[in-house]
Amino acid sequence: MAAKEEAVAARLAGLTAGPGLAGPRAEARARLEVMGLPGRRDEYWRWTDPAALNGATPAAAKAAEDDEAPLFDALDRLKIVFVDGVFDAAASDDLTLAGVEIARLADKIPAWAEALYGTLEAAGQNPVKRPFAALNTAQATDGVLIRVTAKAEKPINLIYVHKSETSDPILHHLVHLEPGAELTLLETGPAGARFNKVMEVDVGSGASFHHIRAQGPDSECRAVTHIFARVAEKALFKSFTLTVNGALTRNEAVIEIIGNDAVAHVAGAALGDGATGPFLHDDTVFVTHQGLRCESRQVFKKVLKHGAIGTFQGKILVKPGAQKTDGYQISQSLLLDDDSQFLAKPELEIYADDVKCSHGSTTGAIDETALFYLRSRGVPEEEAKGLLVLSFLADAIDEIEDAGLKEDIVARLETWLARHRD
Amino acid sequence: MLEIKNLHVKLEEGEKVILKGMNLTVETGKVHAIMGPNGSGKSTMSYVLAGRPGYTVTDGSAKLQGQELLEMDPEARAAAGLFLAFQYPVEIPGVGNMTFLRTALNAQRKARGEEELSAGEFLKLVRDKAKSLKIDAEMLKRPVNVGFSGGEKKRNEILQMAMLEPKMCILDETDSGLDVDAMRLVSEGVNALRSEGRSFLVITHYQRLLDHIQPDVVHIMADGRILQTGGPDLALEVEKNGYADILAAHGLTEAK
Ligand SMILES: Nc1ncnc2c1ncn2[C@@H]1O[C@H](COP(=O)(O)OP(=O)(O)OP(=O)(O)O)[C@@H](O)[C@H]1O
Numbered sequence: 001m002a003a004k005e006e007a008v009a010a011r012l013a014g015l016t017a018g019p020g021l022a023g024p025r026a027e028a029r030a031r032l033e034v035m036g037l038p039g040r041r042d043e044y045w046r047w048t049d050p051a052a053l054n055g056a057t058p059a060a061a062k063a064a065e066d067d068e069a070p071l072f073d074a075l076d077r078l079k080i081v082f083v084d085g086v087f088d089a090a091a092s093d094d095l096t097l098a099g100v101e102i103a104r105l106a107d108k109i110p111a112w113a114e115a116l117y118g119t120l121e122a123a124g125q126n127p128v129k130r131p132f133a134a135l136n137t138a139q140a141t142d143g144v145l146i147r148v149t150a151k152a153e154k155p156i157n158l159i160y161v162h163k164s165e166t167s168d169p170i171l172h173h174l175v176h177l178e179p180g181a182e183l184t185l186l187e188t189g190p191a192g193a194r195f196n197k198v199m200e201v202d203v204g205s206g207a208s209f210h211h212i213r214a215q216g217p218d219s220e221c222r223a224v225t226h227i228f229a230r231v232a233e234k235a236l237f238k239s240f241t242l243t244v245n246g247a248l249t250r251n252e253a254v255i256e257i258i259g260n261d262a263v264a265h266v267a268g269a270a271l272g273d274g275a276t277g278p279f280l281h282d283d284t285v286f287v288t289h290q291g292l293r294c295e296s297r298q299v300f301k302k303v304l305k306h307g308a309i310g311t312f313q314g315k316i317l318v319k320p321g322a323q324k325t326d327g328y329q330i331s332q333s334l335l336l337d338d339d340s341q342f343l344a345k346p347e348l349e350i351y352a353d354d355v356k357c358s359h360g361s362t363t364g365a366i367d368e369t370a371l372f373y374l375r376s377r378g379v380p381e382e383e384a385k386g387l388l389v390l391s392f393l394a395d396a397i398d399e400i401e402d403a404g405l406k407e408d409i410v411a412r413l414e415t416w417l418a419r420h421r422d
Numbered sequence: 423m424l425e426i427k428n429l430h431v432k433l434e435e436g437e438k439v440i441l442k443g444m445n446l447t448v449e450t451g452k453v454h455a456i457m458g459p460n461g462s463g464k465s466t467m468s469y470v471l472a473g474r475p476g477y478t479v480t481d482g483s484a485k486l487q488g489q490e491l492l493e494m495d496p497e498a499r500a501a502a503g504l505f506l507a508f509q510y511p512v513e514i515p516g517v518g519n520m521t522f523l524r525t526a527l528n529a530q531r532k533a534r535g536e537e538e539l540s541a542g543e544f545l546k547l548v549r550d551k552a553k554s555l556k557i558d559a560e561m562l563k564r565p566v567n568v569g570f571s572g573g574e575k576k577r578n579e580i581l582q583m584a585m586l587e588p589k590m591c592i593l594d595e596t597d598s599g600l601d602v603d604a605m606r607l608v609s610e611g612v613n614a615l616r617s618e619g620r621s622f623l624v625i626t627h628y629q630r631l632l633d634h635i636q637p638d639v640v641h642i643m644a645d646g647r648i649l650q651t652g653g654p655d656l657a658l659e660v661e662k663n664g665y666a667d668i669l670a671a672h673g674l675t676e677a678k
């Protein structure tokens with residue numbers, strides 16, 4: 001016990017939490033002290049060494065020279081910019097948007113946010129411990145508090161700029177959708193040398209939440225992120241993440257479907273090339289069904305080359321009484337050479353008898369027959385491989401409903417592919 | 423146009439020899455047909471010409487307009503004007519038929535130093551060609567060959583050929599799996615492409631296709647080489663009598 005607390009104290013030593021929320025922050029710290037920092041002995045950290053996330057300071061990470069046009073540039077959206085985790089008022093739009101109330105964690109905190117802060121994270125600590133999320137709740141310096149009361153007039157884009165080689169931002173966002181409200185939230189950019197982010201999303205009945213995130217392209221950065229979502233009756237939750245590059249990325253999604261007839265989809269496409277630096281990408285997902293007739297989908301795809309490593313730990317838990325659940329999970333990797341590696345642990349735990357749940361996991365290489373077919377039509381080998389990679393990722397990308405957003409994400413992918421030809 | 427000399431090919435893995443001294447010349451503007459028993463090496467020859475990995479050429483050469491094909495990448499052979507309509511067209515989930523066609527066409531144009539087609543020009547071209555092959559817009563939107571019927575796949579091969587306008591077209595059993603109407607459509611598609619500067623090598627088991635696409639020359643292939651060459655009558659003779667006599671004349675039995 002003492003050793004654990006000491007390790008936690010050492011980890012938190014240099015950190016200064018944002019103002020307010022003394023109660024929930026103290027509770028989170030207490031949670032963290034009980035569970036301790038993760039180590040490789042922990043079941044959910046067997047494949048991802050948390051050492052680099054446990055250190056008091058981050059390893060230096062250079063900001064990539066980014067000559068690519070910013071993502072979603074042509075889109076009418078409300079921009080909220082953080083540079084190395086520090087809110088940049090000048091680069092951000094006014095935080096006013098029809099149908100939405102926006103505040104900041106570092107500012108005056110509205111009552112609804114006081115009540116929500118840390119609660120979904122705390123609930124998501126069972127049965128799997130998520131120490132970095134508790135650390136985040138205790139220590140977050142800033143974040144965006146979004147309350148959606150109607151259909152948001154336009155998407156909100158959280159833009160994370162990485163400049164400092166040693167930045168170590170901890171951001172905590174809250175999103176609360178009132179019944180029937182609608183929001184599309186975009187997150188883009190690498191954020192800092194080491195980024196810890198938690199987002200708690202409370203989706204009210206009949207509300208819909210679309211989340212599209214693009215991580216990267218900085219090769220040396222590390223990130224540990226959590227989404228904790230609570231999905232009410234007839235609500236829709238959809239989250240898609242594109243990751244390109246990154247020394248270590250651990251994305252956890254903890255989704256609790258509490259109402260009937262709700263839908264929750266979480267998807268990801270990750271591309272890593274060990275030739276431009278180490279790449280380890282970890283998706284850890286936990287979907288709990290409590291309501292009747294709910295649908296969940298997990299679609300995760302990874303494209304790996306030159307020693308890149310991908311891992312997936314995904315679970316569907318169907319609680320007693322959650323009848324007519326339709327749960328689906330697929331995790332797949334495309335290994336572009338023999339050096340790369342994909343590890344997957346799909347889990348189903350079902351306590352209701354009238355449900356439909358399936359899961360699958362595959363690891364494969366480029367289909368040589370398809371490659372030859374394309375080349376025989378004149379498509380050069382590398383371009384043909386690019387097409388086949390896109391075709392491999394299609395199921396995940398198709399989880400993005402908005403055609404324009406999808407196009408932008410595909411353009412990102414194409415740029416990455418063009419830059420990582422052999 | 424195409425000149426195959428003394429071509430010997432074995433499988434890369436193992437010792438199986440498939441082509442055993444194949445000789446064939448297709449003149450510019452001509453239509454040649456190849457018939458031959460199952461397993462005689464017709465598809466293998468097409469694949470080797472198109473550059474499919476997995477085969478080792480142990481001897482011989484294959485030239486397209488004087489250029490040695492066997493040393494080129496498959497995409498370079500395509501850009502040089504070679505086209506193979508596959509016996510078994512490949513399904514590519516997740517790649518739209520349109521994207522595929524446009525990527526292929528523009529890649530070839532680029533390789534030849536020609537200007538790429540704009541989205542508008544391409545669309546007009548593909549719609550026209552698809553219409554004459556009775557390929558509907560919905561099929562163009564679907565992933566390449568995925569969920570296509572056997573006949574649809576073959577028509578899709580001919581659409582690709584019509585779009586890419588190759589100089590040397592090899593059709594490997596394009597008639598198999600086609601109903602009577604589709605056979606006529608496909609043949610019309612091929613005949614529309616017949617021209618002075620373009621040659622065809624039509625691999626088939628049936629005279630019926632050759633009623634529609636009339637060949638100038640017919641070859642009989644067995645045991646990895648051309649046994650006999652003649653005019654259109656040769657196909658009729660095979661249709662009537664089978665291969666037994668021809669094989670016997672070369673000391674081969676039907677079972678090889
Ligand atoms: N990859 C391979 N592995 C093993 N055997 C092969 C392979 N490719 C071809 N063969 C063999 O080589 C021979 C020639 O095959 P090929 O497909 O070229 O014949 P074909 O003349 O096209 O026959 P068909 O009329 O049935 O289409 C056959 O005996 C076939 O089994």
Ligand SMILES: [Mg+2]
Binds near residue numbers: 464465466509594595
């Ligand atoms: Mg064949």
